[in-house]
Amino acid sequence: xxxxxxxxxxxxxxxxxxxAELGDLPPKPPxxxxxxxxxxxxxxxxKGRTYREVAHLFEERLGLYVAPSTLHSFVKxxxxxxxxxxxxxxxxxxxxxxxxxxxxxSAFKAKPVVRTAKPARFVFRENEPLTLTGNGGEQ
Amino acid sequence: xxxxSKRVVFTMGGKGGVGKTxxxxxxxxxxxxxxxxxxxxxxxTENKARGSLKHFFNGTVTKVNIHTPAGLDAFVDHLDSGxxxxxxxxxxxxxxxxxxxxxxxxEDVAAIGVRFTAVGVxxxxxxxxxxxxxxxxRLQDRVEYxxxxxxxxxxxxxxxxxxxxxxxxxxxxxxxEILHMEFRLAExxxxxxxxxxxxxxxxxxxxxxxxxKRASLVMRAQSYRRRLFSEFDRARKVFLP
Numbered sequence: 001x002x003x004x005x006x007x008x009x010x011x012x013x014x015x016x017x018x019x020a021e022l023g024d025l026p027p028k029p030p031x032x033x034x035x036x037x038x039x040x041x042x043x044x045x046x047k048g049r050t051y052r053e054v055a056h057l058f059e060e061r062l063g064l065y066v067a068p069s070t071l072h073s074f075v076k077x078x079x080x081x082x083x084x085x086x087x088x089x090x091x092x093x094x095x096x097x098x099x100x101x102x103x104x105x106s107a108f109k110a111k112p113v114v115r116t117a118k119p120a121r122f123v124f125r126e127n128e129p130l131t132l133t134g135n136g137g138e139q
Numbered sequence: 140x141x142x143x144s145k146r147v148v149f150t151m152g153g154k155g156g157v158g159k160t161x162x163x164x165x166x167x168x169x170x171x172x173x174x175x176x177x178x179x180x181x182x183x184t185e186n187k188a189r190g191s192l193k194h195f196f197n198g199t200v201t202k203v204n205i206h207t208p209a210g211l212d213a214f215v216d217h218l219d220s221g222x223x224x225x226x227x228x229x230x231x232x233x234x235x236x237x238x239x240x241x242x243x244x245x246e247d248v249a250a251i252g253v254r255f256t257a258v259g260v261x262x263x264x265x266x267x268x269x270x271x272x273x274x275x276x277r278l279q280d281r282v283e284y285x286x287x288x289x290x291x292x293x294x295x296x297x298x299x300x301x302x303x304x305x306x307x308x309x310x311x312x313x314x315x316e317i318l319h320m321e322f323r324l325a326e327x328x329x330x331x332x333x334x335x336x337x338x339x340x341x342x343x344x345x346x347x348x349x350x351x352k353r354a355s356l357v358m359r360a361q362s363y364r365r366r367l368f369s370e371f372d373r374a375r376k377v378f379l380p
Contacts (some may be wrong), residue, residue: 122312124276130265130303 034066034074041075051075144252145223146380147214152229152237153270154170157260158289161332162320163228164195166258166378168339168364169371170224175379180213180222183230192228194335205233210240215248223380231269234270238277245281255282255319259315262291269307275309283377284315290322303337316374323363327356338364 034041037058044054051068056066149158160183170177179200181192193200203213217225229237245255257278259271271286288297300306303333309315330350331338340346341360350356371378 015323118279120276121280122270122272122275122309124269124305124309126269126273127274128305130268130299130305133302133304133307 032074033064034071037062038065038074038078047077085117143254145218145225145378146254146256146378147227148256148258149225149227149237149297150229150258151181151271151274152231152233152243154264154267155231155275157262157264157267157270158287158291158320159260160190160192160195162258162260162287162289163192163226164337165320165364165367166371167196168224168337169278169368170226170378172339172368175224176222177224178217180217180225180227182211182226182227182233189335190332197335205229205236207239210236211244212240214216215244217251224378234274234277237274241278241281248283250305251351252380253300254380256285257282258285258287260287260289261297261300262289263296263299265284268299268303272305272309275313280313284313285374285377286315286317287320288317288347289320293322295322297339316377318370318374320367320370321363324356327351327359327363338367 041054044057049057051071054071055066055068058066150163152159163198167177167179179192179196181200182205183191195200201213201217205211205213206295207339214227245374247330257274259274261271275284286300288295288300327341331341332337334348334351336346336347336351337347338360340363341351341357342364344352344357346352351360
């Protein structure tokens with residue numbers, strides 16, 4: 001009884017300390033015997049093979065007996081994990097929103113360029129001779 | 140809105156011997172008669188002594204070499220420290236320098252209230268017309284234009300200026316002030332150029348040259364001056380800030 005009392009945290013600070021220690025624990029390695037064949041299973045599923053067919057192929061070619069329902073659970077659990085990992089990635093917009101410099105760069109790039117050169121109102125081609133108009137010699 | 144307070148009046152150099160310097164000398168006299176101080180700049184890098192602006196106004200004319208990287212920056216410096224009006228006599232062949240300077244400096248100089256008047260001189264020679272049109276093609280509407288019809292003979296024919304397609308398009312585009320400078324008798328014009336005497340000095344009997352003291356020449360000088368000043372009066376808005 002006294003032993004159990006010393007193991008359980010008694011105060012809030014003890015609880016927080018214990019939680020922090022638990023958070024530092026390394027992830028547990030996968031235990032499924034299918035783990036080495038994960039890519040092969042995904043490939044076969046992509047090619048339209050049923051779980052039953054995959055199970056049959058594994059038994060026939062690899063000598064590995066596995067139930068179709070186990071294959072189904074294996075695939076579903078990893079698919080769920082992959083989705084969660086994708087959702088956890090920080091969105092790109094948030095990254096740029098956090099950087100005012102990038103915002104200023106974007107705004108500057110979007111700013112229209114002001115044209116300073118005006119179109120010529122009069123053009124004289126120096127290599128062309130003067131052309132007399134119809135009323136030549138008018139004074 | 141820019142408040143214009145300064146003016147640079149310059150000749151469109153190009154064709155030599157059309158009377159650019161003569162026009163500038165007359166303009167300087169016109170300003171002096173109206174008691175408006177101006178800064179005279181001689182930008183004619185050929186550096187000819189006789190017939191240059193400096194020859195007529197020795198001591199009051201600043202010689203400027205525009206064939207440097209700074210080009211026509213002298214305009215800015217003299218306007219900053221001197222009178223609000225500059226008269227600048229450009230030599231032949233200054234077109235590219237002027238065009239380059241206007242291309243790079245005009246916007247900023249205009250922003251501080253400086254306006255420009257380009258004075259072109261045409262004669263019966265078509266090359267003089269082409270020279271003015273070539274300058275205008277480079278300067279566009281960054282300047283206001285004055286074109287002086289310089290009658291180099293008693294029966295001067297300005298067909299190439301008045302009746303060619305290109306000159307007509309120039310007039311339509313920029314509505315230049317067109318002034319007439321009448322033919323001057325050789326017995327007045329030649330000694331005036333030879334000795335660097337201003338027309339007004341002859342008209343006011345202040346020329347210390349015997350051949351220019353003749354009564355008929357004095358009266359001629361008075362007559363030429365009156366009519367030319369009358370032309371300048373007509374276009375005074377493009378000569379003043």
